[in-house]
Amino acid sequence: MNGNARLEMRFQVNGNDFIQAGEASSKIKRTLQQIGIDSRVIRRVVISSYEAEMNITIHAYRGEILFTIWPNLIQIVAQDEGPGISDLEAAMQEGYSTAPENVRQMGFGAGMGLPNMKKNTDEMQIETEEGRGTRITMKIYL
Amino acid sequence: MTLSEIVRQLDLKVLTFMPENDLEVRYGYASDLLSDVLGQAPPGALWVTLQCHPNVIAIASLLDLSAVLLVGGILPDQATLERGQETGVTILSTELPTFEIVGRLYQLGLRGSTRSCLDG
Numbered sequence: 001m002n003g004n005a006r007l008e009m010r011f012q013v014n015g016n017d018f019i020q021a022g023e024a025s026s027k028i029k030r031t032l033q034q035i036g037i038d039s040r041v042i043r044r045v046v047i048s049s050y051e052a053e054m055n056i057t058i059h060a061y062r063g064e065i066l067f068t069i070w071p072n073l074i075q076i077v078a079q080d081e082g083p084g085i086s087d088l089e090a091a092m093q094e095g096y097s098t099a100p101e102n103v104r105q106m107g108f109g110a111g112m113g114l115p116n117m118k119k120n121t122d123e124m125q126i127e128t129e130e131g132r133g134t135r136i137t138m139k140i141y142l
Numbered sequence: 143m144t145l146s147e148i149v150r151q152l153d154l155k156v157l158t159f160m161p162e163n164d165l166e167v168r169y170g171y172a173s174d175l176l177s178d179v180l181g182q183a184p185p186g187a188l189w190v191t192l193q194c195h196p197n198v199i200a201i202a203s204l205l206d207l208s209a210v211l212l213v214g215g216i217l218p219d220q221a222t223l224e225r226g227q228e229t230g231v232t233i234l235s236t237e238l239p240t241f242e243i244v245g246r247l248y249q250l251g252l253r254g255s256t257r258s259c260l261d262g
């Protein structure tokens with residue numbers, strides 16, 4: 001599938017770095033605007049990638065966002081080294097959050113990030129291992 | 143109602159700059175939970191919040207919100223202002239608390255979501 005990819009981008013995301021957080025998503029947005037993708041699709045992509053980026057920033061140690069666009073598909077892979085998600089079913093519920101207090105004070109930790117990602121993508125697959133990390137693969141069809 | 147008209151009518155402080163071309167603002171969204179805004183704020187909405195840090199500006203920029211309106215006289219720190227300048231996000235401020243300012247925005251004709259607008 002990589003053979004005919006129109007474009008691939010890779011971004012490092014560091015745990016706890018709230019200054020850099022969001023950079024990957026804003027670069028992805030700019031790229032999608034430049035190649036003329038529909039603004040409603042751009043919105044779904046950036047919401048999903050931003051939530052994934054923030055989850056690495058808040059919950060993991062380090063990770064990366066891999067963004068690929070094919071003629072009829074956009075894929076975002078967010079993978080990290082981190083604690084993993086111990087109760088995936090709970091994590092997918094709106095309102096479930098283990099975000100620490102200092103992060104909640106910033107307005108994160110509503111427990112709506114994963115549900116937002118699910119709602120804004122056509123497919124979402126989560127692989128996670130406790131103590132190792134998490135990989136989330138999201139697809140949006142064009 | 144245009145953004146500059148809203149600023150004038152409600153006597154809002156402009157902390158960064160107004161957009162070069164005045165914007166028509168039809169929707170507003172009031173929330174201090176960032177994922178709630180990401181999930182629910184209508185495109186082009188005016189975001190009313192007391193959250194004030196660079197990530198707020200990043201979200202407003204990603205979602206193409208018309209402006210961030212800080213309530214209760216909150217003033218952003220330098221990093222937040224700079225992020226606003228860099229990304230072209232208009233940051234506004236009012237002395238009024240959330241309930242008061244949202245009521246006034248509603249009176250000026252702003253609505254909370256596409257649906258409530260369609261419902262009339």
Ligand SMILES: Nc1ncnc2c1ncn2[C@@H]1O[C@H](COP(=O)(O)OP(=O)(O)OP(=O)(O)O)[C@@H](O)[C@H]1O
Pocket residue numbers: 051055056058059060080082083084085091092096097098099107108109110111112113114115134176177178
């Ligand atoms: N990459 C990750 N690594 C480890 N745990 C995670 C990761 N992503 C999510 N989680 C767990 O799943 C929970 C729910 O995630 P979700 O994004 O829905 O909410 P949140 O990040 O806590 O708050 P919000 O996204 O609303 O700011 C998190 O609180 C955390 O326990």
Ligand SMILES: [Mg+2]
Pocket residue numbers: 051054055109112113114
């Ligand atoms: Mg989250």
